[in-house]
Amino acid sequence: MRTLMKGNEAIGEAAVRAGCRCFFGYPITPQNEIPEYLSGRLPEAGGVFLQAESEIAAINMVFGAAGAGARVMTSSSGPGISLKQEGISFLAGAELPCVIVNIMRGGPGLGSIQPGQADYFQATRGGGHGDYRTIVLAPCSVQEMVDFTYWAFELADRYRSPVLVLADGVLGQLMEPVTLPPELKPDNGNKPWATTGCRGRKRNVIKSLYLNPEELEAHNKKLQEKFGLMQREVNRAEKYRVEDAETVLVAFGISARISMAAVEAVREEGIKAGLLRPITLWPFPEGILQSSLPKAKKVLVVEMSAGQMVEDVKLTVSGKLPVYFYGRTGGLLPSAEEIQTQIKLLEVKVSERSLCQA
Amino acid sequence: MNAVFARPRAMTEQKTHYCPGCTHGIIHRMVAEVIDELGIREDTVGVAPVGCAVFLYNYLDIDMQESAHGRAPAVATGIKRVLPDRIVFTYQGDGDLASIGTAEIIHAAARGENITTVFVNNAIYGMTGGQMAPTTLPGQFTSTSKAGRNTQSAGFPIRVSEMLATLEGATYISRVSVHNPAHVIRAKKALLKAFTVQKQGLGFSMVEVLSTCPTNWGLKPTEALAWLEEKMIPYYPLDEVKNRLEV
Numbered sequence: 001m002r003t004l005m006k007g008n009e010a011i012g013e014a015a016v017r018a019g020c021r022c023f024f025g026y027p028i029t030p031q032n033e034i035p036e037y038l039s040g041r042l043p044e045a046g047g048v049f050l051q052a053e054s055e056i057a058a059i060n061m062v063f064g065a066a067g068a069g070a071r072v073m074t075s076s077s078g079p080g081i082s083l084k085q086e087g088i089s090f091l092a093g094a095e096l097p098c099v100i101v102n103i104m105r106g107g108p109g110l111g112s113i114q115p116g117q118a119d120y121f122q123a124t125r126g127g128g129h130g131d132y133r134t135i136v137l138a139p140c141s142v143q144e145m146v147d148f149t150y151w152a153f154e155l156a157d158r159y160r161s162p163v164l165v166l167a168d169g170v171l172g173q174l175m176e177p178v179t180l181p182p183e184l185k186p187d188n189g190n191k192p193w194a195t196t197g198c199r200g201r202k203r204n205v206i207k208s209l210y211l212n213p214e215e216l217e218a219h220n221k222k223l224q225e226k227f228g229l230m231q232r233e234v235n236r237a238e239k240y241r242v243e244d245a246e247t248v249l250v251a252f253g254i255s256a257r258i259s260m261a262a263v264e265a266v267r268e269e270g271i272k273a274g275l276l277r278p279i280t281l282w283p284f285p286e287g288i289l290q291s292s293l294p295k296a297k298k299v300l301v302v303e304m305s306a307g308q309m310v311e312d313v314k315l316t317v318s319g320k321l322p323v324y325f326y327g328r329t330g331g332l333l334p335s336a337e338e339i340q341t342q343i344k345l346l347e348v349k350v351s352e353r354s355l356c357q358a
Numbered sequence: 359m360n361a362v363f364a365r366p367r368a369m370t371e372q373k374t375h376y377c378p379g380c381t382h383g384i385i386h387r388m389v390a391e392v393i394d395e396l397g398i399r400e401d402t403v404g405v406a407p408v409g410c411a412v413f414l415y416n417y418l419d420i421d422m423q424e425s426a427h428g429r430a431p432a433v434a435t436g437i438k439r440v441l442p443d444r445i446v447f448t449y450q451g452d453g454d455l456a457s458i459g460t461a462e463i464i465h466a467a468a469r470g471e472n473i474t475t476v477f478v479n480n481a482i483y484g485m486t487g488g489q490m491a492p493t494t495l496p497g498q499f500t501s502t503s504k505a506g507r508n509t510q511s512a513g514f515p516i517r518v519s520e521m522l523a524t525l526e527g528a529t530y531i532s533r534v535s536v537h538n539p540a541h542v543i544r545a546k547k548a549l550l551k552a553f554t555v556q557k558q559g560l561g562f563s564m565v566e567v568l569s570t571c572p573t574n575w576g577l578k579p580t581e582a583l584a585w586l587e588e589k590m591i592p593y594y595p596l597d598e599v600k601n602r603l604e605v
């Protein structure tokens with residue numbers, strides 16, 4: 001059955017259906033519908049909703065609940081996610097599973113409450129201190145908000161790692177019909193490492209401190225092996241008309257939806273364009289991008305930032321093709337028409353181009 | 359032959375890493391004894407702070423989590439909300455609780471979070487090497503107040519127990535000391551009450567324990583005990599600061 005839902009509320013419902021019975025958060029625009037929805041839904045489902053005194057407290061409550069074996073989630077936006085970075089580093093270091101949603105807004109600083117995608121670096125490079133990465137999933141529709149939230153819990157438990165859902169203010173506020181997944185029973189079992197009181201077993205200690213350098217290096221090696229495993233196992237992207245494309249666009253989230261419309265429009269005019277939409281931003285789907293360029297002569301990256309994912313695209317393309325960039329910031333969305341113009345500019349002789357090569 | 363003294367079941371055989379004359383060891387042992395006496399070893403989850411007591415989990419034979427600096431009350435909240443029938447406590451120093459973690463402790467108490475906090479106040483940052491703490495006394499010498507704490511520029515030490523006692527959610531708050539055996543016995547009773555408050559589901563409980571740091575105070579262990587009694591107690595009076603339900 002299809003239900004009409006707002007993106008943020010859909011995330012809340014998907015979390016409950018994934019067996020999450022625990023949410024800790026702090027109000028910030030444009031993600032407020034997530035805590036608002038869950039403040040009613042979770043108590044109804046016998047779960048815990050707690051509005052924390054701060055973003056920092058919220059992520060540390062997530063730490064405690066995750067360590068106690070629960071499926072747990074928090075959500076925020078740019079400035080709040082920055083505050084949570086301490087906790088995310090500790091969660092990664094202590095190998096605790098949880099889901100963190102970032103409904104991105106414009107930055108830096110207080111920025112704006114309009115949509116943005118400029119938290120890409122923060123999300124895909126770990127974000128906090130120390131050597132760690134988190135899986136980052138980028139939905140581009142309300143249906144994907146649902147599906148990826150659901151999937152995020154599964155990945156978090158599989159790898160004992162925080163998983164980020166990285167969307168933006170447009171997707172958070174967007175209303176679309178969705179099909180909701182089946183409701184899983186909340187299952188805090190099968191986590192023999194959780195601190196639940198040492199009934200009939202040796203005590204469990206959850207920590208990230210290793211003062212002995214050899215021990216810490218061994219711990220880091222173990223973490224890096226896990227991140228390597230994620231890179232091999234978690235790669236997802238959507239290809240759109242790339243088979244014969246001479247200009248391949250790369251965009252994620254709402255930018256990808258707009259880019260798709262631009263690709264369709266220029267195709268009408270006979271320009272062979274295509275789109276690769278990364279779904280896992282980390283691990284970055286390098287292999288899928290490489291296989292999306294059979295006829296490509298150039299790549300155009302479109303983001304709502306001053307250019308962040310473009311660095312991963314350039315690393316992947318590795319100098320074999322020119323990589324161009326088009327971005328809007330400040331909470332502005334690139335229009336399909338603007339993107340079409342950029343694609344057409346790339347058709348013009350290099351010497352006549354006003355567009356900068358990224 | 360009857361055993362008159364033994365290691366509490368809730369303690370491991372870990373050798374101490376604390377400095378000579380440090381009173382953390384006494385406080386650790388009291389917590390272990392209370393856990394034994396209440397029969398809650400397998401039902402308890404502790405939260406260790408950042409600071410000298412981060413290694414609490416090496417000494418207590420119970421499930422434990424290590425928290426980020428000052429965040430132990432938030433971590434404990436997460437645990438307790440998931441496992442409301444377990445006993446959850448934090449063990450925090452004064453830098454951890456009264457400086458970087460001020461918001462977390464105030465709001466845990468304000469919510470009446472059904473957890474227990476053991477607050478060890480030694481008026482200095484121990485692990486980082488003796489810097490000024492929020493509880494450092496006026497005029498007290500530390501590595502970041504070399505001429506003595508100047509209240510004109512560094513302000514005044516915080517009486518955390520009195521401050522938290524104003525909050526409706528706080529059920530039991532007591533300040534005790536461990537500078538001599540008589541006070542150790544009183545401190546133990548306060549800890550027993552605090553954990554009992556939680557066991558009965560009555561709300562937030564905290565015991566502030568005045569403690570020594572001979573190494574960073576620059577005093578011999580015996581001098582440190584005397585300094586605690588002469589200097590700290592007048593500023594931090596020993597009292598059952600709050601016992602809302604007359605436990």
